[in-house]
Amino acid sequence: MTTSALRTIAARGRAHRGRGMLRRTLLVLALPILLIGLWWFGSANSTNYLNPPLATIVSEFWPTWFGGDSLGQSRFVQDVIPSFLRIVAGYAIALVIGIAVGVLIGASKRLRSTLEPVIEFFRSIPPPVLVPIFMLFMGIGDGMKIAVIALGCVWPILLNTVEGVRGLDPVLRDTARSYRFTPVGTLRRLILPGASPHIVTGARQALSIGIILMVISEMFAAQDGLGFSIVQFQRSFAIPQMWGGVILLGVLGVAFALVFRVVSGAILKWYYGYLHTQRGGA
Amino acid sequence: MTLGLRARTGVSDTPGWVFGVAGLLVFAVILELVPRLGMVDARYLPPVSDMLGSLARIAAGGGFWVGLGETVLTWGIGLGIALIAGVGCGVLLGMVPWLREFTASTIEFLRPVPSVALIPVAVLLLGTGMMSTLLLVVYASFWQVLMQVMAGVQNLDPVAADTARSYRFRTVTRVRTLIWPTTLPFAMTGMRLAASVALILTVTGELLISGDGIGGALALARESGAVAPMYAYVIVAGVLGVLVNLLARLIEQRTLSWHPSIRSEVNA
Numbered sequence: 297m298t299t300s301a302l303r304t305i306a307a308r309g310r311a312h313r314g315r316g317m318l319r320r321t322l323l324v325l326a327l328p329i330l331l332i333g334l335w336w337f338g339s340a341n342s343t344n345y346l347n348p349p350l351a352t353i354v355s356e357f358w359p360t361w362f363g364g365d366s367l368g369q370s371r372f373v374q375d376v377i378p379s380f381l382r383i384v385a386g387y388a389i390a391l392v393i394g395i396a397v398g399v400l401i402g403a404s405k406r407l408r409s410t411l412e413p414v415i416e417f418f419r420s421i422p423p424p425v426l427v428p429i430f431m432l433f434m435g436i437g438d439g440m441k442i443a444v445i446a447l448g449c450v451w452p453i454l455l456n457t458v459e460g461v462r463g464l465d466p467v468l469r470d471t472a473r474s475y476r477f478t479p480v481g482t483l484r485r486l487i488l489p490g491a492s493p494h495i496v497t498g499a500r501q502a503l504s505i506g507i508i509l510m511v512i513s514e515m516f517a518a519q520d521g522l523g524f525s526i527v528q529f530q531r532s533f534a535i536p537q538m539w540g541g542v543i544l545l546g547v548l549g550v551a552f553a554l555v556f557r558v559v560s561g562a563i564l565k566w567y568y569g570y571l572h573t574q575r576g577g578a
Numbered sequence: 579m580t581l582g583l584r585a586r587t588g589v590s591d592t593p594g595w596v597f598g599v600a601g602l603l604v605f606a607v608i609l610e611l612v613p614r615l616g617m618v619d620a621r622y623l624p625p626v627s628d629m630l631g632s633l634a635r636i637a638a639g640g641g642f643w644v645g646l647g648e649t650v651l652t653w654g655i656g657l658g659i660a661l662i663a664g665v666g667c668g669v670l671l672g673m674v675p676w677l678r679e680f681t682a683s684t685i686e687f688l689r690p691v692p693s694v695a696l697i698p699v700a701v702l703l704l705g706t707g708m709m710s711t712l713l714l715v716v717y718a719s720f721w722q723v724l725m726q727v728m729a730g731v732q733n734l735d736p737v738a739a740d741t742a743r744s745y746r747f748r749t750v751t752r753v754r755t756l757i758w759p760t761t762l763p764f765a766m767t768g769m770r771l772a773a774s775v776a777l778i779l780t781v782t783g784e785l786l787i788s789g790d791g792i793g794g795a796l797a798l799a800r801e802s803g804a805v806a807p808m809y810a811y812v813i814v815a816g817v818l819g820v821l822v823n824l825l826a827r828l829i830e831q832r833t834l835s836w837h838p839s840i841r842s843e844v845n846a
Contacts, residue, residue: 320679323679323680323682323683324682324683325683326680327680327681327683327684328683328684328687331684346702346703406597409594409595409597409598409601410597410598410600410601411601412594412598412601413598413599413601413602414601414602414605416820416823417816417817417820418816419819420774420816420817420818420819420820420822420823421812421815421816421819422777422778422780422781422782422815422819423778424778424781424782424785424793425781425785425793425796425811425812425815426812427785428785428796428797428800428808429808429809429812431800432622432623432805432808433622433623501771504690504692505778507692507694508692508693508694508778508782511692511694511695511697512694512782512785512786515694515697515786516785516786523694526695526697526698527697527698529698530698530701530702535702538698538699538702539699541698542695542696542698542699545691545692545694545695546691546692546695548692549690549691549692549695550687550690550691552690553689553690
């Protein structure tokens with residue numbers, strides 16, 4: 297009797313959970329499906345060449361990016377991969393320089409007040425205006441694009457690192473000194489972890505700036521790259537291909553954001569746990 | 579008394595801005611000397627004095643101020659639209675749970691889509707005027723405001739929310755006395771972020787699409803190979819950026835003067 301009652305309750309709980317899952321899946325998918333459906337059917341009979349049917353965009357997508365004699369000849373390898381490598385290189389340089397310089401500046405009050413106005417000015421320059429300047433020095437090659445991405449991304453990382461290092465708990469600092477941590481040990485065990493929530497915030501802002509700069513530097517002057525391809529399609533009025541490029545760029549942005557979330561979640565796992573216990577959670 | 583204290587603490591009492599001014603001066607001197615001594619080709623990096631001289635000549639003409647006005651106008655309109663739309667949608671989505679769940683996946687997908695991806699679409703649909711640039715500016719800054727406001731509305735103090743419910747506040751009263759004060763600090767953070775993002779996209783649009791404003795003038799200077807004016811426009815863009823940051827911070831402090839985070843800052 298009791299066991300069967302328990303079993304009923306358990307079954308009901310399972311059914312409820314199952315329904316919860318179903319409901320959540322529906323909620324996640326409903327609006328995207330609705331919007332894509334609206335686009336698909338709304339544009340199905342479109343004769344306006346600026347707004348081609350979504351079906352055409354989709355059917356053109358694969359031949360445009362992956363077509364060609366071989367995969368090595370396709371636009372994906374020729375244009376998308378170089379763009380990807382540029383942003384990864386520029387972003388990595390910005391991370392290393394931003395964190396290193398940020399730790400130095402954050403550690404010294406005098407250095408901070410000396411450099412603050414110069415940094416404030418440089419980080420306020422909208423990074424796209426650097427593209428023409430860097431073209432003077434470096435031409436239109438990969439070096440220019442990587443330098444522009446690195447210089448645009450470095451400021452949010454640097455400033456947030458400075459904030460993070462400044463905000464370190466003084467008691468922890470004194471503890472590290474009492475235990476005679478070596479400079480390297482202090483950096484690895486105290487400064488970098490302590491500043492990491494701030495650094496991650498800065499790195500997130502930098503990532504979206506980096507994508508913008510990647511595209512702009514390629515639209516401005518390039519022989520290859522995703523931004524270059526999209527502009528080329530637009531200028532030659534290859535509209536379905538252009539829409540495909542816009543969608544591809546959007547997917548790239550979403551993919552970067554997802555990877556970033558996974559990595560930063562792993563780095564800051566301890567921090568979220570710490571916040572949780574601070575707020576009295578179990 | 580104070581004098582005695584000063585004397586004892588000695589050199590470290592020098593106010594911070596002295597170091598700041600010194601830093602700026604040293605930086606300017608380096609920028610002046612590097613091309614003069616031939617360490618960098620002066621055709622690519624003219625001395626600071628040339629840049630500033632060129633800036634003075636540009637500023638003496640009327641066209642510069644028209645361009646500056648165009649840039650500020652595009653920035654202001656774009657930011658204004660993004661603020662109104664972002665706060666409106668943010669409060670609505672923050673207050674209505676099912677609507678939030680319904681739109682969450684779509685927002686998560688659209689938010690990281692780079693605004694510059696819209697450039698070709700904007701050019702084709704809206705032409706090369708100010709509207710295209712505005713579209714980029716609004717799209718980029720809207721998300722900054724929306725995400726902050728949504729987080730703010732959900733940060734409601736549960737006791738205050740229950741109290742409001744016990745007293746049967748009307749929706750309007752609830753928004754005005756409960757949700758708005760809680761959300762305002764978040765909205766201000768969003769405004770500050772959106773203000774600088776909006777400037778970035780304004781200049782981008784001018785540089786790549788419309789050819790108006792500061793960005794357009796820079797593109798024109800590049801095409802005619804006028805290097806010193808190019809740097810002059812970069813300096814102008816930088817100063818504009820500094821002013822935007824200062825203005826945003828000032829507005830934040832004025833509107834949040836009652837808030838503990840600002841009050842403690844002022845006292846410290």
